[in-house]
């Protein structure tokens with residue numbers, strides 16, 4: 001049985017005052033029946049970990065370096081994230097692929113570092129609108145998976161997030177059939193590469209304009225084990241609607 005996961009990506013949002021949203025969430029969900037993870041900016045990570053310490057809510061990073069330490073100004077290692085209280089890290093988000101030119105091999109190296117440090121790697125894949133319109137979605141996702149998922153992956157240390165780029169922060173969402181098609185494809189690819197046992201145990205998240213109002217329908221789609229949520233994770237009340245939908249799925 002795969003445990004469902006509601007993961008929030010705060011991106012470059014959140015000052016000290018926003019930790020109050022996390023406190024509210026912690027009061028509402030001391031022991032949720034699904035995994036709940038919030039990935040705040042690195043500046044808040046340690047305090048976020050303290051905020052949820054008495055609960056089952058977890059915190060994570062939004063990126064890490066492939067090396068364990070050294071001359072990499074501005075970067076953060078996976079071990080540092082762990083040390084600050086993280087249990088997971090988002091890798092290969094389309095905004096990092098776009099803003100920082102991250103390639104599949106960079107993401108694979110980062111994922112290896114995360115797994116070696118004991119973090120779960122949430123590896124993001126997803127097509128652009130152009131690629132979808134050219135009917136290249138599954139080829140793109142397949143290529144991103146082969147290139148960015150390391151061989152050492154297991155159901156414990158790997159989570160894959162399908163995030164169509166054109167659905168992130170736009171209010172546009174693929175049809176439920178389109179989500180199902182990609183998630184079934186990802187599941188089959190994982191089973192082929194890692195064997196049925198591991199392939200079936202990896203959690204698959206959908207991400208892209210998930211809101212309280214559409215979450216229940218999305219969570220009913222085959223092979224959707226939860227969501228990676230941007231905008232709607234910033235406010236406790238919004239994220240609560242998504243956690244509730246997942247708990248009831």
Ligand code: PEP
Pocket residue numbers: 009011163167168169170207208209210228229230231232
């Ligand atoms: C994301 O940033 O991963 C994301 C899915 O954003 P949003 O929910 O705002 O579309």
